[in-house]
Amino acid sequence: MADAQTVVGANRLELLQIADAVAREKSIDAEIVVEAMEEAIQKAARSKYGMENEIRAEIDRKSGNIGLFRLLGVVEEVENPATEIRLSEALGRNPDARIGDLISEVLPPIDFGRIATQTAKQVIVQKVREAERERQYEEYKDRIGEVVNGTVKRVEYGNVLVDLGRAEAIVRRDEALPRESLRQGDRIRAYIYDVRSEQRGPQIFLSRTHPQFMAKLFTQEVPEIYDGIIEIKAVARDPGSRAKIAVVSNDSSIDPVGACVGMRGSRVQAVVNELQGEKIDIIQWIPDPAAFLVKGMAPAEVVKVVMDEEAQKFEVVVPEDMLSLAIGRRGQNVRLASQLTGWEIDILTEAEESERRQEELRKRSELFMEALVIDEMMAQLLATEGFRTVEEVAFVDEDELATLEGFDSDLAAALQQRANDYLDARDAEFDQKRTELGVTEELAALEGLTPGMLVVLGEQGIKELDDFAELATDELVDPGDGLLREFELDEETAAAMIMTARAHWFEDDDQPAEASDEAETDTDAEAGDEG
Numbered sequence: 001m002a003d004a005q006t007v008v009g010a011n012r013l014e015l016l017q018i019a020d021a022v023a024r025e026k027s028i029d030a031e032i033v034v035e036a037m038e039e040a041i042q043k044a045a046r047s048k049y050g051m052e053n054e055i056r057a058e059i060d061r062k063s064g065n066i067g068l069f070r071l072l073g074v075v076e077e078v079e080n081p082a083t084e085i086r087l088s089e090a091l092g093r094n095p096d097a098r099i100g101d102l103i104s105e106v107l108p109p110i111d112f113g114r115i116a117t118q119t120a121k122q123v124i125v126q127k128v129r130e131a132e133r134e135r136q137y138e139e140y141k142d143r144i145g146e147v148v149n150g151t152v153k154r155v156e157y158g159n160v161l162v163d164l165g166r167a168e169a170i171v172r173r174d175e176a177l178p179r180e181s182l183r184q185g186d187r188i189r190a191y192i193y194d195v196r197s198e199q200r201g202p203q204i205f206l207s208r209t210h211p212q213f214m215a216k217l218f219t220q221e222v223p224e225i226y227d228g229i230i231e232i233k234a235v236a237r238d239p240g241s242r243a244k245i246a247v248v249s250n251d252s253s254i255d256p257v258g259a260c261v262g263m264r265g266s267r268v269q270a271v272v273n274e275l276q277g278e279k280i281d282i283i284q285w286i287p288d289p290a291a292f293l294v295k296g297m298a299p300a301e302v303v304k305v306v307m308d309e310e311a312q313k314f315e316v317v318v319p320e321d322m323l324s325l326a327i328g329r330r331g332q333n334v335r336l337a338s339q340l341t342g343w344e345i346d347i348l349t350e351a352e353e354s355e356r357r358q359e360e361l362r363k364r365s366e367l368f369m370e371a372l373v374i375d376e377m378m379a380q381l382l383a384t385e386g387f388r389t390v391e392e393v394a395f396v397d398e399d400e401l402a403t404l405e406g407f408d409s410d411l412a413a414a415l416q417q418r419a420n421d422y423l424d425a426r427d428a429e430f431d432q433k434r435t436e437l438g439v440t441e442e443l444a445a446l447e448g449l450t451p452g453m454l455v456v457l458g459e460q461g462i463k464e465l466d467d468f469a470e471l472a473t474d475e476l477v478d479p480g481d482g483l484l485r486e487f488e489l490d491e492e493t494a495a496a497m498i499m500t501a502r503a504h505w506f507e508d509d510d511q512p513a514e515a516s517d518e519a520e521t522d523t524d525a526e527a528g529d530e531g
Contacts, residue, residue, distance in 0.1 A: 032131040034059055041066060049107065054083050068107040074099055129201075136167040137202035141195045147216045148206070152186040162188055162206060169204035177208050177276050178240040189274060191216060209239035214280075217271045218245065222260050230256045233285040236339035242328075243278055244296060244336045246285040257282050281336075289341060290314070296337040300326035303350060310490065311479060313344040317353045364388060371422040372415055381405065394419035427451040439463045448497045453484055469501035 020030050041057035045068055049055060058067040072085040076099065087099060150162035150169065158173035160182050171190055182188065190206035191213035197203075207213060215232045224230040229251050237243040249256040260282045261268050268280055281299075286292040290305045293314055304317035318326045326347050327334050338345045348356070364383035369376060371390045385404055387393055393401070394416055401412035430451030434444065437458030442465045444454055460483055462468055476484045476494045484494070 029131070032128070034061065036128055036131075041068070045107065052080070052083065055107070066109065068109060070107055071102050074101045133201040136204075137195065137197045140167060140192065140202065140204050141197075144192050144195055145212065145216075146192050147189055147213065147220070148192060149187065149189050150206075152182050152184055152188055154184055155182060160188070162190065164204070167202070167204060169206045171206045171208060175205070175207035175209050177278075180208070180240070180276050189217075208275075209237065211235035211237050211243075214243055214245065214271065214275065214278075217274055218260060218267075221267045221270050222262070224249075224254060224256075224259045229254060230259055234340045234342075236336040237278070238332050238336060240276055240278055242281070242332055242336065243275075244281045244283060244340050246283045246292070246296070246340055248285040257284050283340070289343065293337065293341050293343070293345070296340045297326055297333070300333065302326075304353070311344070312342070313346070314341070315346045315348065315353075317348050317350055320349045320351060323347070323349050368393070372418045374415070378406075390419050390422055394423055430455050434458055437463065440465065443468055443501075446497060446501055448493060450487070453487055453489075456483060456486075465501050465504075469498060469505065471498060473498065 038057045038059055041059075042055050045055045045057065046053055049070070054071040056069045056071060058069070059065070060067070071083070073083060074087055075084045076087060078084045078086050148164055148169075150164045153161040153163045153168065155161070158176070160171040160176060162169045162171060169190075169192070171188070175193075176182070188208075190208050191210045192204060193207045193210050193212075194205040195202060196205075212235065214237060215235050218232065219225045222230065225232060225247075230247055230249050232245060233248055234246040235243070236245075245260070247256040247260055249259075259267075268282065272278060272280060283292075283295045283298065286295065290307050293305060293316070294302045297316065297318075300318055300322045302316055302318055306315040306317075307313075308315070316326070325333070328336075334345050334347055361380065361383045364387070365376060365379040367390065368374060368379035368382050368387070372379070372393070381404060382393065387396075396416075398409065398412050398416060401407060401415065402409045427450075431454075434451060434454040437455065439454050439458040440463060443449070443457075443463065446465065446468065449457075457463070457468065462471070462483070471483075473491055473495045474482065476482050476498075477489050477491055479485055
């Protein structure tokens, strides 16, 4: 920037030329520079005439002439001669003067000494810097999500400072690609993921590890993505190592995967080169979550997928020889597939899945044998047909039970009777235990809570309606530590039960008053009868 000594010592026209040059250099409005000069001159003038004076400097925007004025407030009685003037004196200067007006008094030009020049320089530099920072923030705050090019200015403790031409940005260590060595002067491309206005100026944060950085690179390399024919649905990255990207075509005649790969892999290779050799799996997106997961697990083959929609969880069964490939090095493949689909993934081999299924069937069979007093073969048949609990046997349609192999209507009716007897006996036992635990009748009357649930709640100290009302939904149904997680209670039902328990908190406060009014009316009526 031009030296302040030049600014304050320049002739009139040079002053405007300097302001224009500084404005162009810093990409800010020339008016801001002129205003900074005016403030610098004001500050220097107050140093000469006294800091108590209210001084204004004006630079003519056409001629460059500098006008220096002292402002005086019109008052009845002067208390501070530096800033006030008596009305009678003001009328001599301006016949239209009134109390409260400001009168300007022309001051002679000042010669800038060394100290005044230094003061002026500080004011101008500060104002120009503030304007430059504001301009940078306004320019980049709406560019979050863009990819920008810059030059490495310097590297400090793993953080890379980047010169973007009109601003400076930073790539923090955790947003840089592993093992990427950047030096001063290197060209760099990065993704703007945040812009903040801070005390020290605007902070522009860049990333080369962000999933959207890869998506933007594909947008630049693949015209069909840029034109909206192909859409990027999901991206998952293990920066510098491996990535998966899911794409779908809005035109049935265009293969989205082939378009992203390009002729002889030219398009995907350009992205790979920019990401320092990061291997990229391009996958066609499918609306069906399970089918999409099968593609997302590539290169591993999937035998079976069990989907738990409520918990957003997949159970994936793979052949024994595919287990290591499905998991990937340090869990990379399954982790990327999970990020891509947004679902949690558990991987089992066919042998593990078969063993677990057999264990579940064995436990269910034992339950049915004990509860329904039936032999092992009949119990296994019920378990194999998908019955999981005694409740399901008790409440299923009798005709459905009678259609099972080896069953008839009489046997179905007998089994359901036994199931109901078992449940009644169990509930009676739970009810007794619930009473012993001190769970109140008020809580027991809450619709949806079974005797078994009440025992579990009582054991955890939830014994009154208000205790239950103070719980959060997660505290009841969270798969990890929810109090009622074993009862297959869904979030919506649990939330409704909690709100029902809280209902008495929100009862109309006017009810007691109404009751009191009624009591008074009854008393008056009685008094009238006596009279």
